[in-house]
Amino acid sequence: MPAEFHVESTELEGPVYADADGRTLYIWPYHGLRNGYSGERQGSPTCYDEVLTITAGLMSPYPPGILLPDLEKRPSCTDLWPPVYASDAAEKIGKWTVINRKDGTRQWGYDEQPLYTSILDRKAGDVFGGSKHQKDGADSPAYRVPVGPPAKVPPGFAVKTTSVGRLLTTDKNNSVYAFEEDTADTSLCNAQCTRYWKPVIAPAIARSQGEWTTLERSPGVWQWVFRGKPLYTYVLDQQSWSQEGSDVPGWSNIYTQSSPPFPKSFTVQDTMAGQALADERGMTIYIYKCVDDSADQLSCDHPNDTQVYRMAICGAGDAEKCLQQWPYVTANENATSISRTWSVVRIDPKTGRITTAEQKDTLNVWAYRDRPVYTYSGDTQPGDVHGGGIGEVRGQRNGYRVLWLRDEFMGATLL
Numbered sequence: 001m002p003a004e005f006h007v008e009s010t011e012l013e014g015p016v017y018a019d020a021d022g023r024t025l026y027i028w029p030y031h032g033l034r035n036g037y038s039g040e041r042q043g044s045p046t047c048y049d050e051v052l053t054i055t056a057g058l059m060s061p062y063p064p065g066i067l068l069p070d071l072e073k074r075p076s077c078t079d080l081w082p083p084v085y086a087s088d089a090a091e092k093i094g095k096w097t098v099i100n101r102k103d104g105t106r107q108w109g110y111d112e113q114p115l116y117t118s119i120l121d122r123k124a125g126d127v128f129g130g131s132k133h134q135k136d137g138a139d140s141p142a143y144r145v146p147v148g149p150p151a152k153v154p155p156g157f158a159v160k161t162t163s164v165g166r167l168l169t170t171d172k173n174n175s176v177y178a179f180e181e182d183t184a185d186t187s188l189c190n191a192q193c194t195r196y197w198k199p200v201i202a203p204a205i206a207r208s209q210g211e212w213t214t215l216e217r218s219p220g221v222w223q224w225v226f227r228g229k230p231l232y233t234y235v236l237d238q239q240s241w242s243q244e245g246s247d248v249p250g251w252s253n254i255y256t257q258s259s260p261p262f263p264k265s266f267t268v269q270d271t272m273a274g275q276a277l278a279d280e281r282g283m284t285i286y287i288y289k290c291v292d293d294s295a296d297q298l299s300c301d302h303p304n305d306t307q308v309y310r311m312a313i314c315g316a317g318d319a320e321k322c323l324q325q326w327p328y329v330t331a332n333e334n335a336t337s338i339s340r341t342w343s344v345v346r347i348d349p350k351t352g353r354i355t356t357a358e359q360k361d362t363l364n365v366w367a368y369r370d371r372p373v374y375t376y377s378g379d380t381q382p383g384d385v386h387g388g389g390i391g392e393v394r395g396q397r398n399g400y401r402v403l404w405l406r407d408e409f410m411g412a413t414l415l
Helices: 308-315 319-325
Strands: 006-008 016-018 031-033 036-038 096-100 106-110 157-161 165-170 177-179 197-199 212-218 221-226 232-234 251-253 255-258 267-271 274-278 286-290 342-348 363-368 371-374 398-402 404-407
Touching: 177 232, 286 308, 308 319, 308 398, 398 404
Parallel strands: none
Antiparallel strands: 006 016, 031 036, 096 106, 157 165, 165 255, 177 251, 197 232, 212 221, 267 274, 274 404, 286 371, 286 398, 342 363, 363 371
């Protein structure tokens, strides 16, 4: 790794690569949309200081050539995503490469993907610019994602970023479980038990390292053990990254890292689709997600971004209707958070912008990953999730999504 970079711990994404100031490094992978492609090919930066003015037409049926909103304030790609420049003396080191930009500068790349930082990341460990926890498909934008080292797991395992933590799975995306009464030296899962709970078998040559050990179940048959618990898969799991096995008393999913706790006043509600985060009244909490249809694929869901898209969805351009239909989840004046994942921001409700306490008629609002959270007026009782997917393309492109803690119908805990 080049000397100016290091590995930084984060609350949600696990270890990521960061620059000397602790700012997370991101890439913009090439991605197929409904009508073309966006993002960057390997070795070919496309994020520059030009302010784009029209839509690219990547999301049919919306045509290209429509003027983008708030052009007088619209940033360029590099205003939001500063390139990670390389010095004239910089040289390739392993997967770390140097890419020539068309403006004559040199940029660091990782596996030939140009590297950037995000202006939203203000402290070391922030990952507000993007996430590996995104739904990826033709209806989804070309997201920026953080880059980091491979998970420290043996061959045959993987780690999945979810809203509740870094979920340990097999390399086939099957969830891995532990039984509370097992120990590092003893498995209490007998022949009857193993009809449903299959031990995760380790090769005979496997050796203990760090949090990973092995247990000899029978002569010559070894089972993987993580943090003192023998590991199993559940034969009744019906989908990848499942949490169904954790419904069985004594059994639990395994997380290499848990997400920070949500605010104490929040609750968890069972819904028709899974478990959702809710406010103190039990009303489902939503987050707004948006990326515009420019070639730059710039975000439009942060209070510092244009609010035109959000207000079009929440109130047909009327700020008062937005407040009625999608009220902010307000916080007490003295509310604080113990994490960077959850924070309290001061919002001007008429504009949706971050402001100061000195301004009149502002709201103290809870924010997740630096973005305000909301409830929906169409939800009338705890457990309702009627606001989920309201927006363009079921909310995948521009709209509101439930803050799921467990989503049984989507194959994972998705935002």
